[in-house]
Amino acid sequence: DGGITQSPKYLFRKEGQNVTLSCEQNLNHDAMYWYRQDPGQGLRLIYYSQIVNDFQKGDIAEGYSVSREKKESFPLTVTSAQKNPTAFYLCASSWGTNEKLFFGSGTQLSVL
Amino acid sequence: AQSVAQPEDQVNVAEGNPLTVKCTYSVSGNPYLFWYVQYPNRGLQFLLKYITGDNLVKGSYGFEAEFNKSQTSFHLKKPSALVSDSALYFCAGGNTGFQKLVFGTGTRLLVSP
Numbered sequence: 001d002g003g004i005t006q007s008p009k010y011l012f013r014k015e016g017q018n019v020t021l022s023c024e025q026n027l028n029h030d031a032m033y034w035y036r037q038d039p040g041q042g043l044r045l046i047y048y049s050q051i052v053n054d055f056q057k058g059d060i061a062e063g064y065s066v067s068r069e070k071k072e073s074f075p076l077t078v079t080s081a082q083k084n085p086t087a088f089y090l091c092a093s094s095w096g097t098n099e100k101l102f103f104g105s106g107t108q109l110s111v112l
Numbered sequence: 113a114q115s116v117a118q119p120e121d122q123v124n125v126a127e128g129n130p131l132t133v134k135c136t137y138s139v140s141g142n143p144y145l146f147w148y149v150q151y152p153n154r155g156l157q158f159l160l161k162y163i164t165g166d167n168l169v170k171g172s173y174g175f176e177a178e179f180n181k182s183q184t185s186f187h188l189k190k191p192s193a194l195v196s197d198s199a200l201y202f203c204a205g206g207n208t209g210f211q212k213l214v215f216g217t218g219t220r221l222l223v224s225p
Binding site for chain 2 (some may be wrong): 004006035040041042043044045048058059090092098100101102103104105108
């Protein structure tokens with residue numbers, strides 16, 4: 001079954017804790033993306049990667065970090081520097097520029 | 113800066129009636145535009161895209177969108193709405209050759225039986 005898998009579905013973060021959201025794709029896509037979704041604000045780009053071992057900051061990268069060691073995987077770490085982490089996080093992938101995005105089912109992150 | 117606007121937070125339509133969800137864009141150069149749909153607690157699903165060519169773009173589930181360069185609009189339409197079309201719809205855009213898409217704030221479509 002091809003697609004993008006995000007885990008976990010729900011995640012809770014304690015004060016001062018770093019948490020990592022997983023994103024795996026088996027679509028053989030080169031590009032991968034992380035978006036944050038807040039009610040009434042649409043989707044905002046956190047980080048994106050066009051190729052393995054390379055990634056760029058999006059519009060709201062502060063307090064987040066990523067890695068792209070494998071083509072299939074693009075994990076997102078929400079660090080303690082992100083003071084307002086509660087949101088729905090969406091991972092996506094695509095063949096490349098101008099191509100449609102394939103989205104995972106999302107991870108809801110909340111603060112304890 | 114590039115931007116995409118969805119002026120309506122919510123659109124209500126009766127089943128069987130035509131529906132329109134509005135989107136306007138501000139993109140330098142040649143725009144490429146998308147519509148996506150999101151069901152509760154799910155990721156977004158692709159509906160259709162415009163890059164070049166015909167101004168009327170046909171997509172999934174009977175949806176279509178009309179690209180209007182003079183009005184910088186890309187409205188989503190469907191001739192006959194279904195209750196199952198009720199969802200959150202996002203317009204997104206960028207310019208050709210530019211990697212990052214900009215998303216609108218979303219429009220909630222409610223189709224009543």
